[in-house]
Amino acid sequence: MPIVVEHLTHVYMPGSPFESLALDDVSFEIQDGEFVGLIGHTGSGKSTLVQHLNGLLKPTKGRIVVDDIEITSESKVPKRLRQHVGLVFQYPEHQLFEETVYQDIAFGPRNLNLPEDEVERRVREAMALVGLDFEAVKDRSPFEISGGQRRRVAIAGVLAMEPRILILDEPTAGLDPRGRDEILGQIKNLHAQRGMTIILVSHSMEDIARLVDRIIVMNRGRIALMGKPEEVFSHVDELHAMGLGIPQITHVMRGLKARGMDVPDNIYTVEQAVKVILERVRGKKK
């Protein structure tokens, strides 16, 4: 079933001097198995929006429907919503607190009162999904492993709840390039192999361009643009006005095209660019 968001409005601290309209009449749908990128300038409402999708925040106005669960300002959010929708926060490793990696990942499933053999099955599977070697790290302290591994442990903890929908808020923030590539590779696999519905919040246009089926651009609490990457990245001036850019490689390719090189202008990743340039160079040699 799709995720439906209708006329979602959220006001923080209503009626106080600090009142802030963080979401203003936002409506969209996300289909099963879609990979959606959520982008926008700082303060545009991305985190507020994703916290509504797993019931951490309730709408001031409007409604959200996830599977058979409807959330409005009146709703009592059912616990099972968190099983349907897994949310990985920014710097999720800050929430690791157990003594071992195993216990940290097992925390959620144990809270569901599952039998211990089912808990272990889930921990093993979640670790495999994020590329962590069960035997090598299960008994280690989350505080003595690398930053990239800690992040994987935190993501595994969410996956162990077996959500159908996974939301990741800046999952690569603060990681080195290798850690970033590894985490993004695992996320890509979760989508490709598991068919999970994924919502990725990111400031990196390159990451978004490389991974997602569709982009939602937020600006001042509203949806400014929505569509496939090539559609969204064709609105260069609007994106600039919102403090956003297109991937650098797209600029380079458009620059080459403007100077007469026969290249497409819908290139968003270095891999695509290399492929096209090699084709042109090889074509010339023949």
Ligand SMILES: Nc1ncnc2c1ncn2[C@@H]1O[C@H](COP(=O)(O)OP(=O)(O)OP(=O)(O)O)[C@@H](O)[C@H]1O
């Ligand atoms: N707990 C809060 N209390 C009051 N106002 C808040 C709170 N959280 C966010 N806001 C305000 O709501 C608006 C949207 O913030 P939000 O964090 O959703 O944006 P964002 O796009 O996720 O930003 P970032 O990219 O920096 O994470 C901002 O004006 C922000 O100051």
